[in-house]
Amino acid sequence: MHLSLILFALAIALLLRFGLSPVVGDWGDRWQQAVGRFLLPPLLLLTTLVAVLSMGTHGQMLGLPVGWIGCLLALSFLVYALVRLLVLVVKGWRSHHRIQTYARVQIQQHTIYRLDSPLLFAAQVGLWQPQLVVSQGLLDALTDDQIEAVLTHEEAHRHYHDTFWFFWLGWLRQMTPWLPATEALWQELLLLRELRADQWAAQRVDPLLLAESLLLVVKTPFASDLNSDPGYCAAFGTATPENRLEERIESLLTDPQQSCESRISILGLAIALIPLFTLLLHH
Numbered sequence: 001m002h003l004s005l006i007l008f009a010l011a012i013a014l015l016l017r018f019g020l021s022p023v024v025g026d027w028g029d030r031w032q033q034a035v036g037r038f039l040l041p042p043l044l045l046l047t048t049l050v051a052v053l054s055m056g057t058h059g060q061m062l063g064l065p066v067g068w069i070g071c072l073l074a075l076s077f078l079v080y081a082l083v084r085l086l087v088l089v090v091k092g093w094r095s096h097h098r099i100q101t102y103a104r105v106q107i108q109q110h111t112i113y114r115l116d117s118p119l120l121f122a123a124q125v126g127l128w129q130p131q132l133v134v135s136q137g138l139l140d141a142l143t144d145d146q147i148e149a150v151l152t153h154e155e156a157h158r159h160y161h162d163t164f165w166f167f168w169l170g171w172l173r174q175m176t177p178w179l180p181a182t183e184a185l186w187q188e189l190l191l192l193r194e195l196r197a198d199q200w201a202a203q204r205v206d207p208l209l210l211a212e213s214l215l216l217v218v219k220t221p222f223a224s225d226l227n228s229d230p231g232y233c234a235a236f237g238t239a240t241p242e243n244r245l246e247e248r249i250e251s252l253l254t255d256p257q258q259s260c261e262s263r264i265s266i267l268g269l270a271i272a273l274i275p276l277f278t279l280l281l282h283h
Contacts, residue, residue: 003070009048013041017180027199031192038185042172043272046081049074081175088171092127092232099131107134108144110151120217122150123235124157128164130234138217146213149205150236156200157234162193167232191244193234198252207252214252218245 016037052074102113112134115121120142121135132154139147157163166189173186201210217237 003073005048005052006070006073009045013045013179016041016044017182027192027195030188031196034185034188034192037181038169038189039172040272041179042176044274045077045176047272047274049078053078081171084174085171088167088174088232092167095125095232096131099125099133102133107139108148108151110155112151114139120219120237121235122154122217123233124154124163125233126163127167127232128161130158130163132158142213142216145206145209146216149201149210149213150217152205153197153201153210153236154234156197157193159200160196162197162234163232166190166193166234170232187244191247194244194248195251197234198248202252211249211252214245214248 052070055071099113102115105112105114110132112132115133115135117135118137118140119135120138121133122138123133124130125133132151134151138150142150169186169189173182176182198210198214214237
């Protein structure tokens, strides 16, 4: 019975990803669709595996026996997931430790850690309370107003706790890269994260100034001294593909005051918890 549950959850997860229609609508609709499509399949698998492991190798469910094969599969995958999580935590800890060696300075009412590099780099690095890291190259190349625009964009990432939430989304991505459309949905979420930060900043600084700063920063190579995983590092212009850059610029120039509110479907999260209720059927 356990093996049947796992196969059923896997089939549902694959069906939820196959033949996805393009993500459409305004910013809020796109965010809700992308998060739902990205989260639901791996969460459904995880809750099913947790339920199977909790039931153990003895007893029955719906009149069918349970055994060790399903439990072994569940345990193996959950151990793999924990190992992937541990790797991400260690990388994050190393980045945090490295940041502490940088000079801490005050720039335009922002406390930053200054990275001694000629490259143009600005990012929030960390989890719930990330640190703002800015390269000396960016401070030298941009005007005071452009620097303020970049730092305001980075403040938006801190406001929304983007590094914290994308740390967990990135974990799910690394755990289930074999699910269809995982990378496409991840790139869509990264774009929407930057669009949200752009819009938040555009309500506080000149959108044109922000667009100019973005163009300047993306023309330079990305600083790789730190953990550059976007699940832990929210950088201003990290290796932005041309189509994503165009959409960010167009959004800033045409509709800088659109809503930045994000929504997550409670119904989708509730569906992911359904496998846990199968514990009630086990005896």
